[in-house]
Structure formats: structure tokens, C-alpha cells
Amino acid sequence: xxxxxxxxxxxxxxxxxxxxxxxxxxxxxxxxxxxxxxxxxxxxxxxxxxxxxxxxxxxxxxxxxxxxxxxxxxxxxxxxxxxxxxxxxxxxxxxxxxxxxxxxxxxxxxxxxxxxxxxxxxxxxxxxxxxxxxxxxxxxxxxxxxxxxxxxxxxxxxxxxxxxxxxxxxxxxxxxxxxxxxxxxxxxxxxxxxxxxxxxxxxxxxxxxxxxxxxxxxxxxxxxxxxxxxxxxxxxxxxxxxxxxxxxxxxxxxxxxxxxxxxxxxxxxxxxxxxxxxxxxxxxxxxxxxxxxxxxxxxxxxxxxxxxxxxxxxx
Amino acid sequence: xxxxxxxxxxxxxxxxxxxxxxxxxxxxxxxxxxxxxxxxxxxxxxxxxxxxxxxxxxxxxxxxxxxxxxxxxxxxxxxxxxxxxxxxxxxxxxxxxxxxxxxxxxxxxxxxxxxxxxxxxxxxxxxxxxxxxxxxxxxxxxxxxxxxxxxxxxxxxxxxxxxxxxxxxxxxxxxxxxxxxxxxxxxxxxxxxxxxxxxxxxxxxxxxxxxxxxxxxxxxxxxxxxxxxxxxxxxxxxxxxxxxxxxxxxxxxxxxxxxxxxxxxxxxxxxxxxxxxxx
Numbered sequence: 001x002x003x004x005x006x007x008x009x010x011x012x013x014x015x016x017x018x019x020x021x022x023x024x025x026x027x028x029x030x031x032x033x034x035x036x037x038x039x040x041x042x043x044x045x046x047x048x049x050x051x052x053x054x055x056x057x058x059x060x061x062x063x064x065x066x067x068x069x070x071x072x073x074x075x076x077x078x079x080x081x082x083x084x085x086x087x088x089x090x091x092x093x094x095x096x097x098x099x100x101x102x103x104x105x106x107x108x109x110x111x112x113x114x115x116x117x118x119x120x121x122x123x124x125x126x127x128x129x130x131x132x133x134x135x136x137x138x139x140x141x142x143x144x145x146x147x148x149x150x151x152x153x154x155x156x157x158x159x160x161x162x163x164x165x166x167x168x169x170x171x172x173x174x175x176x177x178x179x180x181x182x183x184x185x186x187x188x189x190x191x192x193x194x195x196x197x198x199x200x201x202x203x204x205x206x207x208x209x210x211x212x213x214x215x216x217x218x219x220x221x222x223x224x225x226x227x228x229x230x231x232x233x234x235x236x237x238x239x240x241x242x243x244x245x246x247x248x249x250x251x252x253x254x255x256x257x258x259x260x261x262x263x264x265x266x267x268x269x270x271x272x273x274x275x276x277x278x279x280x281x282x283x284x285x286x287x288x289x290x291x292x293x294x295x296x297x298x299x300x301x302x303x304x305x306x307x308x309x310x311x312x313x314x315x
Numbered sequence: 316x317x318x319x320x321x322x323x324x325x326x327x328x329x330x331x332x333x334x335x336x337x338x339x340x341x342x343x344x345x346x347x348x349x350x351x352x353x354x355x356x357x358x359x360x361x362x363x364x365x366x367x368x369x370x371x372x373x374x375x376x377x378x379x380x381x382x383x384x385x386x387x388x389x390x391x392x393x394x395x396x397x398x399x400x401x402x403x404x405x406x407x408x409x410x411x412x413x414x415x416x417x418x419x420x421x422x423x424x425x426x427x428x429x430x431x432x433x434x435x436x437x438x439x440x441x442x443x444x445x446x447x448x449x450x451x452x453x454x455x456x457x458x459x460x461x462x463x464x465x466x467x468x469x470x471x472x473x474x475x476x477x478x479x480x481x482x483x484x485x486x487x488x489x490x491x492x493x494x495x496x497x498x499x500x501x502x503x504x505x506x507x508x509x510x511x512x513x514x515x516x517x518x519x520x521x522x523x524x525x526x527x528x529x530x531x532x533x534x535x536x537x538x539x540x541x542x543x544x545x546x547x548x549x550x551x552x553x554x555x556x557x558x559x560x561x562x563x564x565x566x567x568x569x570x571x572x573x574x575x576x577x578x579x580x581x582x583x584x585x586x587x588x589x590x591x592x593x594x
Contacts, residue, residue: 034499035420042411042474043426049467050433053444060444118317129318131582132325138578139329139571140528142546146553146567147328150335150343156560158331161347192328197589204590239593245435246592253437256530260550272439272531279443280535289443296440303435 054296061289068283080290089266090291093274096183097252097295100270103187104194104251105244111191112198112243119199120206137196145260148189152176152261179267186268189257194250198243205239206232241310245303252299271295329571335564336360343560359565385540385548386566392537393544396458397526400465404473404522407466409515412477413507417486427478433471438532441467446535456541464532469525473518479591480514517584520577527574545570 061080063073084090115133119126136144151158152175163169176182209232217227255272262268264277271291279288331350335343336359338352365383414420415427445464446455454460488510492502530546537543549570553563578585 031418031499032420035414035418035423038410038414038418039423039426041407042430042470045407045466045470046426046429046433049445049463050436050441050471053441053448053467054436056444056448057440114317115321118321123318127582129321130586131579132322134578134582134585135329135575136325138524138574140530140546140574142528142530142549143567143571144328146549146563147332147571150331150560150564151328156343156348158348158350165347192324196325200586200590201593204593207590208593242593249435249437253439259530260553272437275439275443276531276535280446285443285447292439292443296437299437300435 057289058293060285061293063286065284065286065289067285073286076286080286081294084287084290084294089269090271090274092266093269093271096269097254097271099183100187100190100254101248101251103184104191104254105247107187107191108195108198108247109240109243111195112202115195115199116202116206119203133199134196136192137194139193141190141193141256142260144189144193145257148185148192149261152185176262176268182262182268186254186257186261189261190251190254193257194247197246201243201246202236202239205236208239209235237310241306244306244310248302248306249299252295252302329575332564332567332571335560336568338561338564340559340561356561359559359561360569362562363565363569382552386545386552388540389543389545389548390569392458392540392542393527393546396461396465396533396537396542396544397523399458399462400469400526401519401522403462403466404470405515405519407470408473408477408518408522409511411474412481413511415474415478416481416484417489417507427474430471430474434475438468442532442535449536455536456539458542461533461536461542464536465526465529468529468532469522472525473522476521476588476592477514477518480518480588481511483591484510484514513584514588517581517588520581520585521588523577524574 062075062077064071064076064080065073119129119133139147150156154160154172154174154176157175159175160169160172164172173181175185213231213235214227217231222230253272254270255276258264258268258270258273264273269277272295275288275292275295278284278291282288334350334352337355337357338349339354339356339358342349342352342354363383363386365387411426411430415423442464445467449455449460449463452460454463488506489502492506493499497505527544528546529544530550533542533544533547537547549563549566552566556562
């Protein structure tokens with residue numbers, strides 16, 4: 001990247017005017033002062049609004065908390081974590097969350113790859129297609145949920161209507177009644193909002209692949225499929241890692257789409273919703289914090305796994 | 316073929332929402348349901364925006380005066396908190412992103428890596444403690460409190476995006492200005508800033524969209540009409556008027572107009588900035 005190529009220019013040969021320090025030193029000192037000045041707002045924010053709350057949450061997760069009955073907090077070590085992992089609702093919520101995650105990542109990578117390859121080469125009207133592509137990402141999750149209700153509604157939904165008219169099914173499906181089906185439906189709505197980002201990331205990965213590689217492969221008689229398998233996919237690994245990471249962070253935090261489509265129903269409740277319920281409805285900060293720290297750890301570990309597993313491979 | 320599928324997938328739900336919002340209840344409830352409204356009407360929009368005023372008991376398909384006011388209020392609230400957050404986050408991200416990309420100073424790497432690592436920390440991790448912090452400071456249900464939480468949630472991403480952007484802006488003009496005897500500030504004002512304007516525009520759009528769409532944060536931190544944004548109000552609204560599809564769709568359509576406009580007008584620069592994360 002440019003940072004590495006940006007070598008310090010050789011000393012400009014300034015007329016010897018008796019200055020004590022060389023211009024390079026002056027520059028380095030001014031860089032340091034200006035640098036810290038420009039970065040200080042970010043540092044304040046990271047300390048005050050990220051690090052401190054994070055530490056506070058970690059500490060809270062080790063104590064009981066019962067503000068409703070006014071019982072003093074007691075140190076319980078990892079007790080809250082044990083409780084949380086043993087509670088059936090939390091287990092179910094974690095299971096749902098992993099289901100959301102798995103379905104979302106598969107859909108995002110597969111559809112994202114298809115769309116990115118489609119948009120790779122210029123064609124007439126591509127700019128308009130790009131505009132359409134970005135739209136779902138720009139919309140609030142709540143609004144996408146609302147828009148999709150007309151699709152999946154049991155009585156007035158377009159999907160049921162379509163299936164009936166095409167005689168694919170004989171009755172109306174209550175898409176949001178069966179747990180499995182509703183998780184699938186909710187994930188589709190979630191993916192709808194995240195996919196544009198996946199496509200853009202993969203697309204810019206594709207644009208970074210030198211065209212002459214394909215030329216050389218074609219001369220050697222490699223088929224399109226072999227080119228995709230041996231050139232595109234390996235070189236796309238870093239982009240896939242970014243797509244998987246953002247997809248994971250988004251899916252593990254899934255909340256809005258579920259809330260709009262199915263409320264806080266136990267059958268589709270995500271871990272994030274369980275945190276919301278425990279902390280802000282039952283006012284149980286200890287268990288709520290424990291679960292949120294667990295969720296954070298899972299997110300960070302998975303993100304690290306994607307980054308390491310899909311690291312740029314030396315060719 | 317694939318392009319058609321892509322268009323249908325991306326635009327389908329939006330088009331459906333717009334169609335529903337101008338349909339009558341009867342069209343929606345028909346069997347089979349009518350996709351295209353037989354008698355297009357803007358009743359839903361008029362009643363939302365206060366055109367159709369029902370006196371006394373509220374007739375079906377309309378909303379009360381209070382609800383109209385609440386809706387407009389929520390749109391204004393969302394606008395205020397979004398605008399303020401954008402100011403804060405842009406200031407933080409542009410200064411820090413530029414510094415990481417251009418200035419050499421000890422510790423820069425550590426701060427940058429910390430900021431990027433924060434991206435993997437989900438909001439949930441800080442939500443509970445932040446709630447208690449802001450409750451202690453009596454900042455729940457204030458725009459200031461909301462702006463703080465929104466900034467915490469969006470600033471790291473913004474810094475990363477802007478750092479990436481700066482890395483792609485050529486360094487030569489700036490270097491030349493410095494060699495020609497400009498000091499850092501002069502170079503910043505006359506050479507660097509003009510180069511960064513497109514990036515700042517794209518970043519502004521991205522932060523705006525990210526904040527406008529927030530739901531869980533305002534659900535917790537903006538409990539009353541004092542600060543409640545349209546994203547939260549809309550869910551209460553759709554719960555209350557569950558069977559009134561056109562009305563709920565109209566509310567959704569109104570809430571999607573600002574983000575859709577931003578995403579369309581700044582489409583190219585938004586795409587470039589988001590895509591650059593892969594490099």
C-alpha cells in the first residue's frame with residue numbers, strides 16, 4: 001500500500017542560513033505534535049465511550065445485580081456466566097443466533113459472489129443497477145422489516161398469493177409461525193440489507209485482480225471455470241475475509257428485523273434480544289452483562305478466525 | 316437474467332412498499348391480494364402528515380391528531396440526532412484518519428489498530444454500561460446522550476473508512492507544498508482539504524445512513540417523544556395499526572425517502588468508500 005512506498009524524500013538542499021535543526025527534524029517534531037492533536041478526539045472517545053464501558057461491563061458481569069429488590073450486589077465470579085449458559089432461554093437464543101449467522105453468511109457469500117461477478121464487467125445501465133444495489137443497505141433495518149411483511153404475510157402476502165396462483169402449494173403458509181421457517185425468513189430480510197456491502201467488497205476485490213492473469217490463463221487453455229477456481233477465488237481471499245467479518249458482526253447483533261417481523265417471541269429470539277430482555281426488562285444487569293460479554297467474545301473470536309483463515313496467501 | 320434478478324431482489328420490496336402505501340385496504344385484503352392498486356390513493360400519506368383530520372373518534376384508516384404530531388416530531392428528532400452525530404463523528408474521523416495516513420508519530424499504529432479492533436466489538440458490549448453511565452449523568456432521553464452513544468457506535472468505522480480513503484489520495488501535491496515552504500497548516504488548508512472533500516462527502520453520507528437507521532440504541536436511550544426518532548416510532552405505530560397495511564407502508568415509505576435520496580445522489584462515492592475496505 002502507499003504507506004510503504006511513501007519513503008521520506010531526500011533532504012532538500014536548503015541554503016545554509018545558519019538554522020540549527022535540519023528541516024527533517026523540524027518536520028518530525030511537528031508531525032508528532034500535530035498527530036497527537038488530531039488523534040486526541042478519537043482517543044477520548046475510545047477511552048470514554050468504548051474502553052471504559054467495556055471494562056465496566058466486564059466487571060458488572062462478575063457481580064449479582066438486583067436493583068428492583070434493592071439487594072446489595074455480591075461478587076459471584078463466573079457464576080453469572082454459568083447461569084446464563086445453563087438457562088434454556090439463553091441457550092435457545094444462542095442457538096437461534098448461530099442459525100441466523102450460518103444462513104446469513106452462506107447466502108451473503110454465494111449471492112454476493114454471483115452479483116459481484118455479474119457486475120464485474122461494464123454493461124449498459126450498470127450505473128443504474130449499482131444505484132438499485134446499494135438501496136437496501138441504506139435503509140433502516142426496521143423499514144426493511146416493514147417492507148418485507150407484505151411479502152411474507154400469511155393472508156395478504158405476495159409470496160403466498162404467488163405460490164397459490166402458480167399451484168405450487170395448496171394452502172397458505174404461515175411463514176412466521178414455524179420456528180425454522182421464520183428464522184429463514186428473518187435471515188433473508190437481514191441478508192437483504194447486508195448483501196450490498198458484501199457485493200461491493202467482493203467487487204473491489206475482483207477489480208484488484210490483474211487482468212493479464214486471465215489472459216495468460218486463456219492462452220494456456222484454461223476454461224472459465226478453472227480460471228475462476230485457480231485465479232479468482234485464491235486472489236479474492238482477503239476480500240472474502242472482510243465480507244465474512246462484517247457479515248459476522250452484523251449477524252451476531254441481529255435485532256431490528258426480528259423485532260419488526262416477530263417481536264421478542266421466544267421462538268426466534270436472538271442473543272442480542274435476550275440481552276435486551278434480561279437487562280432492560282428484567283433489570284438483571286449481572287446476567288445481561290455476562291451474556292453481552294459472551295456475545296462479544298464470540299464475535300471477536302470469529303472475526304479473528306476469518307481474518308487468519310483467509311489471510312493473503314503467499315503465491 | 317442475473318441483472319434482472321438483482322434488480323428484482325433489490326427493488327422488489329421497496330416497490331411493493333410504495334404500491335401498498337397507495338393502495339386501499341380492500342385491495343390489500345382481496346383474495347388474491349392486489350399487487351397493483353385498483354384505485355390509487357394518497358389517503359395514508361395525507362392522514363400521516365395531517366391532511367385528513369378526523370374529529371372525535373378516529374375512523375379506520377386515519378390517525379389521530381396526536382399521532383400525526385408524534386410522527387412529524389419523530390422525523391425532526393431523528394434529523395437532529397443524526398445531524399449532530401454526523402458533526403461529531405466527521406470531526407473525529409477526518410482528523411484521525413488523516414493523521415494516521417500522513418503523519419509519522421510514535422503510538423499512531425497502536426491507536427489505529429485499537430480503533431480498527433473496536434469494529435469487532437459489537438454495540439451490545441457497551442450498551443448496558445453506557446446506559447448506566449448516561450442514567451447517572453441524567454442524559455437518558457436527551458439528544459446529547461443519544462449523540463454520545465451513536466458516536467461510540469459509528470466513529471471507529473468512520474475512522475477506518477477515512478483512513479483507507481486517505482491512503483488512496485496522492486501524497487505528492489502535499490509533499491510539494493511542504494517542500495515549497497508551506498507549513499503543515501497551510502498545506503492542510505490549501506492543498507490537502509480540497510483533495511479530501513469527496514471523501515468527506517461520502518463519509519458524511521455513510522454516517523448519516525448508519526445513524527438514521529439505528530433502532531436498538533434509541534429504543535433504550537430515547538424513551539419519550541422528547542427524543543424518540545422515527546425508526547422507533549414506526550414500530551409502535553405498526554403495532555397499533557397492524558391491520559392497516561397502507562398506513563404502515565406509508566410510514567415506512569416516508570422513513571425511507573431520506574436514506575434513499577442520499578444513497579442515490581452519492582451512490583458512486585459511497586460505493587468506492589465501502590469497497591475500499593477490501594483492499
